[in-house]
Amino acid sequence: MSLGTSSLVELLLQARERRAPLREDPRTTAFRLINGEPDGVPDVTVDVFEYLHVVSLYRDFSPAEEQVLLDAIESAWAPRSLYLKRRPKEARHLANVAKEQLAPEQVERGEPVESLVALENGLRFLIRPGQGLSVGLYLDMRDTRAWLAGEVRGLTVLNLFSYTCGFGVAATAGGAKRVLNIDASRRVLEWGEENARLNGQSVDRYDYVAGDVFEWLGRLARKGETFDVVVADPPSFATTRTSRFSAARDYARLAEATARVVAPGGRLVACCNLATLEPRRFEAMVTEGVSRAGRKGRGLLSLGPSPVDFPASPAQPAALKVRVLELP
Numbered sequence: 001m002s003l004g005t006s007s008l009v010e011l012l013l014q015a016r017e018r019r020a021p022l023r024e025d026p027r028t029t030a031f032r033l034i035n036g037e038p039d040g041v042p043d044v045t046v047d048v049f050e051y052l053h054v055v056s057l058y059r060d061f062s063p064a065e066e067q068v069l070l071d072a073i074e075s076a077w078a079p080r081s082l083y084l085k086r087r088p089k090e091a092r093h094l095a096n097v098a099k100e101q102l103a104p105e106q107v108e109r110g111e112p113v114e115s116l117v118a119l120e121n122g123l124r125f126l127i128r129p130g131q132g133l134s135v136g137l138y139l140d141m142r143d144t145r146a147w148l149a150g151e152v153r154g155l156t157v158l159n160l161f162s163y164t165c166g167f168g169v170a171a172t173a174g175g176a177k178r179v180l181n182i183d184a185s186r187r188v189l190e191w192g193e194e195n196a197r198l199n200g201q202s203v204d205r206y207d208y209v210a211g212d213v214f215e216w217l218g219r220l221a222r223k224g225e226t227f228d229v230v231v232a233d234p235p236s237f238a239t240t241r242t243s244r245f246s247a248a249r250d251y252a253r254l255a256e257a258t259a260r261v262v263a264p265g266g267r268l269v270a271c272c273n274l275a276t277l278e279p280r281r282f283e284a285m286v287t288e289g290v291s292r293a294g295r296k297g298r299g300l301l302s303l304g305p306s307p308v309d310f311p312a313s314p315a316q317p318a319a320l321k322v323r324v325l326e327l328p
């Protein structure tokens with residue numbers, strides 16, 4: 001960290017002030033406090049959930065640099081609880097080998113937290129900071145979840161790569177007739193069921209399916225089952241027992257498979273958070289995949305992270321891309 005502690009504290013205080021619209025919203029207690037270079041703190045993000053702060057480092061920081069950063073955070077914000085995640089570029093390869101080094105289960109500073117409930121637009125989500133690199137809710141999707149909730153009353157929704165079912169909870173809260181959540185991990189689906197119950201939503205285990213998304217898309221297509229809205233929010237890289245997925249290489253294949261289960265007049269919500277995949281290339285891959293399925297997609301709108309807590313800059317454009325297409 002090249003900045004002195006006093007300069008860093010000032011940057012942290014300024015970033016906190018820029019989040020005033022979110023800090024003052026009683027319906028939202030989960031948002032990003034630092035978003036790297038656009039906030040003047042390159043290679044660092046800080047997410048807040050109620051009183052919990054989760055600090056992520058996107059390069060190898062020396063122990064001294066880490067201490068300067070954590071001391072500045074304590075001086076600027078005095079967080080009750082702070083957890084640390086190390087996410088160098090090779091982290092996805094090391095995750096199983098060095099999990100304790102990358103995502104320590106124990107608190108870095110302050111009070112240990114096994115779990116807590118944070119609010120997003122009035123919805124409740126269970127956060128577990130010691131459960132790995134991901135703690136239960138991806139905050140850059142907040143605006144997209146809010147949009148979805150306002151669009152699905154009386155409709156059927158397919159939520160792919162559902163993780164802890166944030167989109168499923170939002171869609172159900174918005175009056176969806178049915179939401180089917182599919183993810184490779186039974187553990188995160190059970191977490192998603194907990195999120196649903198936290199919001200007073202009934203849980204049908206048949207709507208929480210653990211398995212390979214591509215296998216299930218093929219199965220649904222063969223059965224002729226379709227959905228009014230299909231949300232595809234894959235990780236940038238994923239490996240299951242039967243397949244490997246890379247957003248940069250395979251998104252057209254995913255768009256083709258999803259397009260086959262979108263009802264006539266329905267919508268595909270295609271999401272990608274791979275920073276190195278440029279928006280124009282991403283949109284071309286989605287269009288190509290939809291065409292391969294024999295469908296003609298009409299672009300309705302593009303969504304992305306909130307600029308309040310996910311500011312962008314020429315050096316760090318927004319990584320998240322969300323494209324909504326209507327499929328006649």
